[in-house]
Amino acid sequence: MRYMATYDLMETIRNTNQWLGASALSFASYPIFSMAPNPVFQWISAWGEVTERTFQRMVTKPDWGIESITGEDGRDHLITVEPVVSRPFGDLIRFNVAGRDDMDRRVLLVAPMSGHYATLLRSTVKSLLPDCDVWVTDWHNARDIPVSEGKFDIEDYTLYLTDFMRALGSDLHVIAVCQPAPLALAATAYLAEQDPDAQPRSLTLIGGPVNPDASPTDVTDFGRRVTMGQLEETMIQRVGFKYKGVGRMVYPGLLQLASFMSMNSDRHATAFSDQIGRVSRGEASDRDPHNKFYDEYLAVMDMPAEFYLSTVERIFKGLEVAQNAFVVDGHKIDIAAITRVAVKTVEGGKDDISAPGQCVAALDLLTGLPDDKKASHIEPEAGHYGIFAGRSWRNNIRPLVLDFIDANSEDPAKRNRTRPRRKNAPDAGDGPALKAV
Structure with missing residues (x-):
């Protein structure tokens, strides 16, 4: 598990799935297919869109998105x-x-x-x-x-x-x-x-x-069950040739993500199948609750x-x-x-x-x-x-x-203090728990 070949194999699998998603989206989106009233093309296009986005954002650092x-x-x-x-x-x-x-x-x-x-x-x-x-x-x-x-x-x-x-x-x-x-x-x-x-x-x-x-x-x-030798043998790999850290020993983000997903695999599977349905019906958006959550959840780092x-x-x-x-x-x-x-x-x-x-x-x-x-x-x-x-x-x-x-602060001096706000925004819920923290 500690060699570059394993690291590059995981990256190859990720890259392949991203390519398959992009290919399915492009193929099923040909205008000529709209002449046939068959929902299978809409489903293929939706599957491709969700799949491409899912595997692409695994290697993309999210923006802070706080503009003002x-x-x-x-x-x-x-x-x-x-x-x-x-x-x-x-x-x-x-x-x-x-x-x-x-x-x-x-x-x-x-x-x-x-x-x-x-x-x-x-x-x-x-x-x-x-x-x-x-x-x-x-x-x-x-x-x-x-x-x-x-x-x-x-x-x-x-x-x-x-x-x-x-x-x-x-x-x-x-x-x-x-x-x-x-x-x-x-x-x-x-x-x-x-x-x-x-x-x-x-x-x-x-x-x-x-x-x-x-x-x-x-x-x-x-942490109690496994030994340090088992952790090092099963979790640690060397960064592959694609990145600047080539040869560095890491706990890969993709391996971590696999562990995170396995903890609630049924919930994640349902979330993605539901999202494919929403995309096929035209009910999804770029920043809908699914994308907002998974854009962050799937963005992992070594x-x-x-x-x-x-x-x-x-x-x-x-x-x-x-x-x-x-x-x-x-x-x-x-x-x-x-x-x-x-x-x-x-x-x-x-x-x-x-x-x-x-x-x-x-x-x-x-x-x-x-x-x-x-x-x-x-x-x-x-x-x-x-x-x-x-x-x-x-x-x-x-x-x-x-x-x-x-x-536990000094009395306000040169800097202005804005008093804590007592009225809160409308309740939007806690959202799903991110298991990585």
């Missing part, structure tokens, strides 16, 4: 995405709102490196932009990173976070979503020991596996092998963060060193990926932090996706997070 927001002045302000710090494995990007003064709330949103792009947090970013200046960690697809750039494991990830925090200064509020929660906690503790002036003012951990054993799920059970394997070995199996035994660059981090950064945890009562108890375990590790600097929240009806991007986030969690940020 309406300010309290009633004007539309254009949004531009600007790199602030560029690194081989990921950039720190800013969503710059044109024509708006700097906001008092400065937020670093730490995106997971878990098979999907940072655009997974698009709705989270969009909901924060009216009231915050927002920066995001934009991780790169490992297949596009040359081998000469070296390795990237969870220690490197943690050091990237410390560098990003230093670049933004201490007047900062960090929100880590899912997988990076334990590493964001470790990065904050690292700064508390090594560079106290660079610590953020607050840290919000949303649905992350700080202590995976606190509340087992299928994800944690899988993870560096070292990052994936070290996450399983050290976070899930070794419980290094949970036991306050995490080592970064030869330095043993002491989470108790955090004494002035306010920490809040958010969990979903119906989260089947990072179940309640896994994230709030962070507060028990913060023995040096006063109780009035700690907070936690469980959203009873929220699943994993809902706690950072769905209805539960919009209506309940986001206002609480903004209040927490305000409670």
